[in-house]
Amino acid sequence: MSRRARPVLLPLLLAAACSSAPPLTFEPSTVGVAIHAPDGSLFAEYRTDGMRGPVLWPLCATGGATVTRAFPLAEVAGERRDHPHHESCWFTHGAVNGIDFWAGKGGVVAVGKPRIEAGCNRLTQDSEWRAEDGTLVCRDQRVLEFAVDGDTRTIDYAVTVTGDDEVRFGDTKEGTMALRLRSEFCLDGPDAAGSIRNSAGDVDKAAWGKPARWVAYSAALDGVPHTVAMFDSPSNHGHPTHWHARGYGLFAANPFGLHDFTRAPRGTGDLVVAPGGALELRYRIWIRRGPVADAAIEAAWQEFAAGAAAVDGHRTGR
Numbered sequence: 001m002s003r004r005a006r007p008v009l010l011p012l013l014l015a016a017a018c019s020s021a022p023p024l025t026f027e028p029s030t031v032g033v034a035i036h037a038p039d040g041s042l043f044a045e046y047r048t049d050g051m052r053g054p055v056l057w058p059l060c061a062t063g064g065a066t067v068t069r070a071f072p073l074a075e076v077a078g079e080r081r082d083h084p085h086h087e088s089c090w091f092t093h094g095a096v097n098g099i100d101f102w103a104g105k106g107g108v109v110a111v112g113k114p115r116i117e118a119g120c121n122r123l124t125q126d127s128e129w130r131a132e133d134g135t136l137v138c139r140d141q142r143v144l145e146f147a148v149d150g151d152t153r154t155i156d157y158a159v160t161v162t163g164d165d166e167v168r169f170g171d172t173k174e175g176t177m178a179l180r181l182r183s184e185f186c187l188d189g190p191d192a193a194g195s196i197r198n199s200a201g202d203v204d205k206a207a208w209g210k211p212a213r214w215v216a217y218s219a220a221l222d223g224v225p226h227t228v229a230m231f232d233s234p235s236n237h238g239h240p241t242h243w244h245a246r247g248y249g250l251f252a253a254n255p256f257g258l259h260d261f262t263r264a265p266r267g268t269g270d271l272v273v274a275p276g277g278a279l280e281l282r283y284r285i286w287i288r289r290g291p292v293a294d295a296a297i298e299a300a301w302q303e304f305a306a307g308a309a310a311v312d313g314h315r316t317g318r
Contacts, residue, residue, distance in 0.1 A: 018117070018119055018120035018121075018122075021121055021147040021148065021149070022038045022148060023038065023118065023119065023121065024036060024037060024038065024043065024118075024121045024146055024148065025040075025118075026116045026118055026123070029045060029047075031045070031047040031048065031049045032045060032046045032047040032048050032049070032054075032114070033045070033046045033114055033116065033123060034046075035123075035146055037062070037148045037153070038148060041060065041062075041064055042058070042060050042064075043059075043060055043146060043148065043153060044056045044057075044058065044059050044060065044146070044155070045057060045058060046114060046123055046125075046144070047073070048110040048114075048125075049073075050073070050087045050090060051072070051084075051085060051087060051104055051107075052085060052087055052090050052092045052101065052102070052104065052107075052108055053090065053091070053092060053107070053108025053109065053110065053127055054090070054108070054110050054125055054127060054142065055073070055087045055088055055089060055090045056068075056088055056089035056090075056144075056155070057070070057073045057074075057087065057088030057089065058070070058088065059088065059089055059155075059179075059228075059285070059287065060153075061151075061153060061221075061226055061287045061288075061289045062148070062150070062151045062152070062153060062287075062289045063151075063224065063289050065221040065222065065224070065226060065289070066182065067181060067182060067185075067221075067226060067228050067287060068088040068089060068179060068180060068181055068182060069086070069088060069180045069181060069182050069183070069249060070088075070182075071084070072084040072087065073087060073088060078183075078190060078191070079182070079183060080183060080186075080189060080190070080248065080249075082248065083180070083250070085102065085103055085104055086178070086180035086250055087180070088179070088180060089155075089178070089179050089180075089285065090178055091140075091142065091157070091159055091176065091177050091178070092108055092175065092176070092178075093169055093170075093172075093174070093175035093176045093254075093256065094170070094172040094173075094174025094175050095168075095169070095170025095171070095172045095174070095175075095256075096129060096137055096138065096167065096168070096169055096170070097137050097138075097166075097167060097168050098168075098170070099131055099132075099137060100174070101129060102172075102174040102175055103174065105131075105132060106129060106130060106131050106132060106137065107129075107130055107132075108127050108128070108129050108130075108140075109127060109128050109129075109130060110125055110126075110127050111125075111126040111127060111128055111139075112126060120145065121145055121146045121147060122143065122144065122145045122146075123143070123144045123145075123146075124141065124142065124143050124144075125141070125142045125144075126139065126140070126141050127139065127140045127141075127142065136164070137163070137167065138161055138162065138163035138167045138273075139161070139162050139163065140159050140160060140161045140162070141159070141160045142157070142158070142159050143156075143157075143158045143159075144156070144157055144158075151288060151289040151290050152286065152287070152288050152289075152300075153286075153287045154284055154285065154286050154287070155284070155285040156282070156283075156284050156304075157177065157282070157283045157284070157285060158280070158281070158282045158283075159177075159279075159280070159281050159282075160278050160279070160280050161273060161278060161279040161280075161281075162273070162276075162277070162278045162279075163273060163275060164275060165275055166272055166273070166274060166275060167272070167273040167279075168270060168271070168272050168273075169256050169270065169271045169272075169273070169279070170256065170267075170269075170270055171256055171257060171258055171259045171260075171264075171266060171267050171268055171269035171270050172256065172257050172259075172260065172269075173209075173244050173254060173257035173260035173261060174244075174257070175244070175252060175254045175256060175257065176252060176253060176254045176255070176256065176281075177230065177252060177253045177254075177281065177283050178244075178250065178251070178252035178253075179228065179230060179250070179251055179252070179285065180249055180250050181194075181217055181228060181249040181250075181251075182221075182249065183249065184219040184220065184221055185217040185218070185219045185228065185249050186247060186248050186249045187204055187205065187247035187248075188247055188248070189248065193219050193220060194217055194218065194219040194249075195217070195218050195219070196215065196216070196217050196245060196247070196251075197215075197216055197218075197294060198210060198212035198213075198214060198215045198216070198243065198245075199212045199213040199214045199215075199240070199297075199298060199301065200212045200240075204247065205247050207243060207245045208243070208244070208245050208246065209242055209243065209244070209245075209257075209260065209261035209262070210242065210243060210261075211240040211241065211242050211243075212232075212240050212241075212243060213231065213232055213234075213239075213240050213298075213301050213305075214229050214230060214231045214232065214286075214297060214298075214301045215229065215230055215243045215245050215251050215253075216228065216229035216286075216294075216297050217229075217249075217251065218292075224289060224290070225289075225290055225291045225292070226287070226288065226289055226290075227286075227287070227288045227292050227297070228285070228286070228287050229285075229286040229287075229288075229297055229300075230251065230253055230283055230284070230285055230286070231283060231284040231285075231286060231300070231301045231304045231305075232253050232283060233281075233282040233283065233284075233304070233305065233308045234305050234308060235280075235282065235308055236255065236280075236281050236282060236283075237255050237271060237279065237281065238255025238256070238269075239255070241253045241254065241255045242254055242255065242257060242258070242261040242262070244257065253283060255269070255271075255281075256269040256270070256271060257269055282308060284304045286300055
């Protein structure tokens with residue numbers, strides 16, 4: 001049986017006011033906006049030239065190491081070239097009103113230029129999801145908030161999806177909030193030296209399809225330990241979400257793919273957003289340079305969850 005998203009008429013707000021994080025620098029680039037840390041080093045580049053819509057590439061840790069795969073946005077010798085639709089960091093889904101936006105049968109198109117709130121380290125983008133014939137399927141608004149705290153860098157990534165007509169997110173593993181990491185984070189293949197764990201205690205390939213508050217990949221880059229994690233907000237549909245976490249460096253939070261992940265009957269994970277309603281999803285991408293224990297990742301998730309609860313309380317007047 002299909003589920004329905006609650007009706008929401010206002011766009012998602014990440015926070016009532018700007019955070020107290022150190023200010024970052026947002027500079028226009030030929031493909032979007034380059035975001036620099038307080039020390040001047042590159043943190044990320046927000047790009048509107050992705051095949052699946054707006055993407056972030058590269059994503060860089062403190063110290064300068066790039067943590068996401070370059071292909072297909074750039075060529076790096078020896079890097080894996082599978083799955084050309086895996087574009088570093090992106091949001092889309094493989095069945096929206098029956099259209100496979102994940103594999104590129106439809107397109108997510110940025111509308112206008114991103115809006116920058118430099119004092120809040122925040123970037124907002126409106127987008128349209130269109131079928132191959134140009135038909136409008138739905139819209140989204142993405143709000144990205146960047147922060148740097150010593151050896152930790154974070155991106156809070158919030159998406160609000162709305163439609164003039166009914167929007168159905170289908171039950172498929174191909175989605176949704178996704179990262180494709182560089183080869184060292186993989187479990188096998190050239191340069192692979194990675195490990196995977198989640199908040200439920202599953203490790204490596206056992207993390208695929210499992211529900212968890214967070215998933216983290218770790219590897220040494222140039223001899224230095226690095227960890228890249230993604231956090232699922234407790235306010236999200238389907239929390240704790242299931243994870244499309246693969247040994248070749250893909251991991252994606254996907255609350256819809258219940259048939260593939262749990263062997264539930266097909267369509268169990270479908271979610272319908274009614275006309276005038278909205279689907280709101282919120283994640284945090286967490287990048288740490290240096291060794292880190294699972295307890296520290298869990299503590300970081302708890303901090304994120306508390307912040308999300310505070311935002312929800314502000315929006316509902318609690």
